[in-house]
Amino acid sequence: MKMALRHAFALAVCAFALFPIVFVLSAAINPLGTLASTDLLPTGFGLGNFADLFGSDVYPFGRWFFNSVFIALTASFASLLLSMFAAYAFSRMRFAGRRAGLLALLLIQMFPQFLAIVTIFMIFTRVTELYPAFGFDTVWGLLLLYLGGALGVNTWLMKGFLDTIPKELDEAATVDGATHAQIFWRVIMPLVTPILAVTALLAFIGTMSEFLMASVFLRDPESKTLAVGMFGMIAGDNRNANFGMFAAGTLLTAIPTVGVFLWLQKYIVSGLTAGAVKG
Amino acid sequence: MAPDVPGAAERAPRPRRNITTAFVVSRIAVLAVAAAILLYAVPPLVAAESWLGLGVLGAATALIGYLYLTPRLVPAKYLVPGTVFLIAFQVVPVVYTVTTAFTNFGDGHRGSKQDAVVAIETGSVRQAPGSPEYALTAALRDGELVFLLVDPDTKQAGLGTAEGLEPLAGARVGVTGKVLSAPGLTVLKAPEAAARAKEISALSVPTPGGAIKANGLSRAVEGRAALVYDAACDCVRGEGGPWTADESQGYFVNAAGDHLAQGWQVGVGLDNFARVLTNPTISGYFAGVFGWNVVFALASVAGTFALGMSVALALHHPRMRGTKIYRIAIVLPYAMPAFAMLMVWRDMFNRDFGLINQLFGLDVDWLGEPLTARLAVILVNLWLGFPYMFLVTTGALQAIPRELTEAASIDGATPWKGFRKVTLPLLLVALTPLLISSFAFNFNNFNAIALTTDGGPFPAENPQVGATDLLITYTFRLAFGAGGAQFGFAAAVSVFIFAIVAIISATAFRRTRKQEEVYA
Numbered sequence: 001m002k003m004a005l006r007h008a009f010a011l012a013v014c015a016f017a018l019f020p021i022v023f024v025l026s027a028a029i030n031p032l033g034t035l036a037s038t039d040l041l042p043t044g045f046g047l048g049n050f051a052d053l054f055g056s057d058v059y060p061f062g063r064w065f066f067n068s069v070f071i072a073l074t075a076s077f078a079s080l081l082l083s084m085f086a087a088y089a090f091s092r093m094r095f096a097g098r099r100a101g102l103l104a105l106l107l108i109q110m111f112p113q114f115l116a117i118v119t120i121f122m123i124f125t126r127v128t129e130l131y132p133a134f135g136f137d138t139v140w141g142l143l144l145l146y147l148g149g150a151l152g153v154n155t156w157l158m159k160g161f162l163d164t165i166p167k168e169l170d171e172a173a174t175v176d177g178a179t180h181a182q183i184f185w186r187v188i189m190p191l192v193t194p195i196l197a198v199t200a201l202l203a204f205i206g207t208m209s210e211f212l213m214a215s216v217f218l219r220d221p222e223s224k225t226l227a228v229g230m231f232g233m234i235a236g237d238n239r240n241a242n243f244g245m246f247a248a249g250t251l252l253t254a255i256p257t258v259g260v261f262l263w264l265q266k267y268i269v270s271g272l273t274a275g276a277v278k279g
Numbered sequence: 280m281a282p283d284v285p286g287a288a289e290r291a292p293r294p295r296r297n298i299t300t301a302f303v304v305s306r307i308a309v310l311a312v313a314a315a316i317l318l319y320a321v322p323p324l325v326a327a328e329s330w331l332g333l334g335v336l337g338a339a340t341a342l343i344g345y346l347y348l349t350p351r352l353v354p355a356k357y358l359v360p361g362t363v364f365l366i367a368f369q370v371v372p373v374v375y376t377v378t379t380a381f382t383n384f385g386d387g388h389r390g391s392k393q394d395a396v397v398a399i400e401t402g403s404v405r406q407a408p409g410s411p412e413y414a415l416t417a418a419l420r421d422g423e424l425v426f427l428l429v430d431p432d433t434k435q436a437g438l439g440t441a442e443g444l445e446p447l448a449g450a451r452v453g454v455t456g457k458v459l460s461a462p463g464l465t466v467l468k469a470p471e472a473a474a475r476a477k478e479i480s481a482l483s484v485p486t487p488g489g490a491i492k493a494n495g496l497s498r499a500v501e502g503r504a505a506l507v508y509d510a511a512c513d514c515v516r517g518e519g520g521p522w523t524a525d526e527s528q529g530y531f532v533n534a535a536g537d538h539l540a541q542g543w544q545v546g547v548g549l550d551n552f553a554r555v556l557t558n559p560t561i562s563g564y565f566a567g568v569f570g571w572n573v574v575f576a577l578a579s580v581a582g583t584f585a586l587g588m589s590v591a592l593a594l595h596h597p598r599m600r601g602t603k604i605y606r607i608a609i610v611l612p613y614a615m616p617a618f619a620m621l622m623v624w625r626d627m628f629n630r631d632f633g634l635i636n637q638l639f640g641l642d643v644d645w646l647g648e649p650l651t652a653r654l655a656v657i658l659v660n661l662w663l664g665f666p667y668m669f670l671v672t673t674g675a676l677q678a679i680p681r682e683l684t685e686a687a688s689i690d691g692a693t694p695w696k697g698f699r700k701v702t703l704p705l706l707l708v709a710l711t712p713l714l715i716s717s718f719a720f721n722f723n724n725f726n727a728i729a730l731t732t733d734g735g736p737f738p739a740e741n742p743q744v745g746a747t748d749l750l751i752t753y754t755f756r757l758a759f760g761a762g763g764a765q766f767g768f769a770a771a772v773s774v775f776i777f778a779i780v781a782i783i784s785a786t787a788f789r790r791t792r793k794q795e796e797v798y799a
Contacts, residue, residue: 006593007601013590014608020662021611023634024623036632082361089357101358107781108369116372116773118758118766119379123372130323130332148368151361180353181305209617211726227618231730234622243626250619258614262607 024247033244049244053252061249063222064229068208069256071139071146071225076203078143079150080196086151087158088184092170102156109152117216120145124217137220145213154199161195162188201260208257226253309347313340339363380770381546388529388542388767395543396508399515399531401483402541403505404490410501413437414456415493417472417479419465424478427458427466428491428499436461439484439491439499457497472496506539515539551771564744564753565772569779572722572749575657579721580714582661587668588706592698595676606673613666621730624659628731646732649746656747660727664717675709676702715787719780723751750776 019040027038031046053061089095090102124145128135135141165188173183189196211227218224224232226249234246317340324333343363346355382388390398413428426439429452436450436458450461460466472479473496484491489503506517515522515531522531522539529545530538556562590609594602612620627634628645636642646652679702687697721727728734734745734752744753750772758769 003596003598006596006599009593010590010605013586014605016662017609017612017666020620020623020627021615023627024615024620035626035629038634040634040638082364085357086361089354093354093357095354098354108365108373116369116376118769119372119375120368123368130327130329131320144364145368147364151365152369155361179302181301184357205614205617209726211618211730226616230619231622234626239626240632246619247623250616250623253616253619254614257616258611261610261614 024250027244027247028251030244030247033241035240035243038243038247049248050252053245053248056245058221059229059233059245060222061229061252064224064226065252067139067223068226068253071143072204072207075143075146075207076200079147079203080154080200082147082150083154083158084189084192084196085184086155087162088188090155091159091162092167102159105152105155109156117213120213121216137218137223139223142214142217142225145217146207146210154203157199158192161192165191201257204260205257208253306348309344313344316340376770377774379767380551380774381548382544382767383529383542383547383550384544384767384770385765387540388544390543392524392529392543395531395541396515398541399506399539400504400508403517404492404502405505406500406502410489410503412494413491413499413501414458415497415499416458417467417475417493417496418458418461419467420463424475424482425464426482426484426491426493426499427461427464428484429456429458431456439482441482441484444484444486444491469496547767551768552774554768555771555775564741565750568744568748568750568753571653571747575653575660575747575749576718576722576724578657579660579664579724580718582657583664583668583717584672584710584714586661587665587670588672590665591669591672591676592702595673609669610666612662613670617663618726618730620663621659621726624655624662625731628655647736649736652732652736652747656728656731659731660721660724663727664721668717671710671713672706675706678709679705712788715784718787719784722749722780722783723776724749725751725755728752729755750779 023038023040026040026042027035028049029042029045029047030038031044031048032038033049033052037043053059090098124136124141127141132138133140134144169187169191170183173187178186208225209227210225211231214225215228215231218228221229230246230249230253233242233249317336320336321333324336343359346352346359411430411432413430416427416429418425418427420440423440427447427450428437428439428444429435430437434452434456436447436452437444438447438461447458447461451459453459458466467475476496479493479496482493484499486501489501491499491501493499504517506515506522508515509521512521513524515524519533519535519537522533524530525532525538526545527547528538528542529547530542532538554561555565590605593599594605625646630636630642630644630647633645635645643651645655683701683705684697687701688694692700728747728749729752732745732747734748734756736747737743737745743756748756754769754772754776757765757772
């Protein structure tokens with residue numbers, strides 16, 4: 001009896017979790033491809049929306065997909081490495097300004113970065129004049145911008161992980177003649193790899209969904225990310241007509257994330273307990 | 280306190296460094312990267328004659344090169360890479376934003392006073408009465424753009440440069456009245472002139488009391504500025520004037536109290552902050568938005584936590600079957616792209632063809648009424664956020680020894696009591712920091728509002744503040760919205776948001792620490 005209640009509750013929550021996804025699925029395979037003609041359960045089956053998505057002249061979806069995955073992969077990998085470096089210094093070394101540095105990071109992180117977007121816009125106007133390769137409408141410029149937030153977000157988290165690794169390991173390595181760089185790469189990094197994987201996944205999801213900075217930064221259709229491009233896809237008058245394409249794009253966007261998610265599932269619970277937010 | 284390992288190693292006498300291959304390779308790599316950056320970054324700076332930028336770049340490269348070649352300063356080696364980005368793209372913009380809060384920077388106050396004077400004077404240029412409409416030919420004199428002007432009445436040709444208008448001797452004038460050729464000058468053909476249209480429209484030939492400007496590519500007229508700046512009285516003379524400069528407002532004002540549209544950026548001290556607190560309209564909205572903002576953040580955290588925890592508890596039972604499948608189904612929303620799902624939800628709430636109305640046979644304008652719109656965004660945020668809470672509670676539950684709850688039930692505690700007195704407190708110890716950061720995140724959850732309601736519905740009398748606006752979306756609209764950019768004011772509001780979030784988080788973290796001491 002009690003078990004039945006538990007199952008009933010879990011099923012209800014699953015229904016709540018899944019019905020928007022079912023709706024997206026049904027919209028994506030809806031042959032008519034409009035919002036108005038889409039029901040919760042599929043009424044027909046056709047891959048026309050997917051074909052439209054890749055055949056479209058107006059919306060270079062493949063290009064957006066590449067841009068997004070490229071930016072998200074590079075930014076999450078690089079920002080993780082940068083914050084690992086900093087966390088290693090904060091966790092393992094004692095130096096003047098250590099406490100002040102940690103506190104400063106915490107404070108800077110609390111300032112909503114994109115409220116500085118006016119200033120960022122002016123800085124990058126200048127950068128675009130000097131170095132077009134890193135200016136507006138380039139993935140590299142956006143990447144640099146994302147790296148600016150790298151330290152603030154993850155350093156505290158990483159420092160927490162590193163603090164739990166016994167110092168005796170480093171000391172043993174030092175006694176054996178290892179340099180600080182060798183300790184970092186050969187001792188510390190292998191120990192935190194599982195947790196790194198989870199944090200990288202979170203950073204990946206976050207960057208894939210980042211909308212505001214990207215929308216200010218990327219205006220050329222070819223340089224857009226999925227978030228910016230797909231927002232434009234159902235903006236204004238196209239909201240009803242392009243909904244099927246949009247839903248198809250949403251499903252495709254989820255594929256890499258879901259795949260990595262299932263793959264990392266066993267690490268995710270322990271990794272998440274240590275911090276990081278979404279939604 | 281842990282022993283000071285690296286420092287001690289630094290102080291100990293070190294007879295000889297081990298020169299390994301990795302060591303040599305890494306040093307060479309450092310030098311190569313530094314050289315590459317210099318090679319790439321210097322030429323544009325030189326071309327732009329940005330000597331300050333060049334100095335900063337040179338100093339930074341030299342410092343970084345030194346840092347990675349010297350065996351000392353080990354902590355800095357690890358801190359600098361991230362810090363460079365942090366300073367360039369986060370600290371500098373934030374500091375600049377904060378200083379902006381003390382100015383009136385925004386539409387009408389973008390540049391310096393000089394820029395404003397130039398804009399006012401050129402903006403007031405009208406064709407001088409009785410002035411001729413010259414036939415214009417663009418030409419080059421030693422690579423410099425000049426105007427060849429023919430007065431249609433007198434057929435006199437003149438040479439217009441940025442210095443002034445002078446007579447042009449030996450010019451051959453064609454039937455159209457335009458100069459065809461002149462000694463020492465290269466006449467631009469139509470396509471060449473079109474390619475330089477920007478330069479041509481920018482060139483202004485000063486005349487006594489006005490200036491000759493191109494009007495298209497083949498006509499030029501003499502214009503007179505209706506407003507002229509007079510440095511002697513620091514005022515603008517002309518129509519409706521004199522307009523005297525008011526340095527406290529950054530405007531030229533006249534006796535009637537009006538001001539010219541174009542102003543300049545001045546420091547306004549604490550005015551922007553005072554405006555948030557004292558201006559009755561703004562402070563009223565600010566309080567309203569702030570209240571809803573707190574409700575939204577609290578409801579999001581409480582709702583996601585309650586739902587996530589309940590389902591985690593429901594699945595957390597030794598005889599529960601199918602947990603793996605349930606878990607995957609519940610985690611799926613977390614893996615879907617949040618930006619896209621927010622827009623899908625927006626369309627599901629659509630009145631005319633949205634799924635919610637269709638399913639339940641309703642005709643509710645969900646996002647059009649303040650109350651339903653607020654419920655809707657909280658519901659959407661619940662959907663987005665509860666899988667995360669489910670995951671973290673599942674993790675924390677597994678860390679709580681089952682003996683504790685069993686002991687409680689043997690002692691006669693009801694399951695509810697056992698949960699209240701044993702499980703929940705232990706969960707909260709582990710999860711409070713996450714709940715706090717979740718609160719801080721949702722307090723500034725821009726996407727959740729901007730991609731669904733975009734702040735709306737808006738009351739008819741005030742299109743600036745909507746029912747679901749968070750402080751951050753409200754600020755964003757102030758800074759970039761249709762009502763004209765008010766960067767200075769928006770920056771002041773940002774500083775307030777920052778202070779609020781910082782205070783809430785700091786108090787909360789302090790309380791957690793106390794709590795941990797209690798349960799430890």
